Amino acid sequence: VQLQASGGGLVQAGGSLRLSCAASGRTFSGYFMGWFRQAPGKEREFVATIRWSGGPAYYADSVKGRFTISRDNARNTVYLQMNSLKPEDTAVYYCAAGRAIVSSSTTPQAYGHWGQGTQVTVSS
Numbered sequence: 001v002q003l004q005a006s007g008g009g010l011v012q013a014g015g016s017l018r019l020s021c022a023a024s025g026r027t028f029s030g031y032f033m034g035w036f037r038q039a040p041g042k043e044r045e046f047v048a049t050i051r052w053s054g055g056p057a058y059y060a061d062s063v064k065g066r067f068t069i070s071r072d073n074a075r076n077t078v079y080l081q082m083n084s085l086k087p088e089d090t091a092v093y094y095c096a097a098g099r100a101i102v103s104s105s106t107t108p109q110a111y112g113h114w115g116q117g118t119q120v121t122v123s124s
Contacts, residue, residue, distance in 0.1 A: 001025040001113045005095045008118030011085055015122070019080040021095030021115055028052040032098055032105040033071060033078040037091035037120075046106040047093070048080060058106060063089075085122045092117040 007019040034049035048069040050057040057069045068081040078095060098111030
């Protein structure tokens with residue numbers, strides 16, 4: 001399984017970025033596809049998740065209304081559209097795939113496959 005995250009960069013506060021996560025190596029039917037982030041000195045935290053097969057998306061309160069997670073099954077890609085970015089959104093963003101059988105889909109423990117991370121820096 002490979003998850004390739006891309007799309008990070010430097011943006012001013014109030015700006016937008018779209019992250020992409022290209023997935024390969026297996027079928028992901030039944031999987032949750034999630035985005036997490038980790039800022040320096042902090043633990044990895046949940047951002048958003050969505051089932052590969054469809055259904056509602058879930059968001060952290062800190063990004064609700066600003067970020068949108070979506071998937072393109074034909075391209076095997078998951079996106080994270082980030083609008084109205086704030087300096088506190090600065091972090092390395094990771095995409096992940098997991099079945100969330102034992103752990104909640106909002107926790108890192110639910111995901112067994114991780115991408116390499118992409119840096120997002122929001123300047124004030």
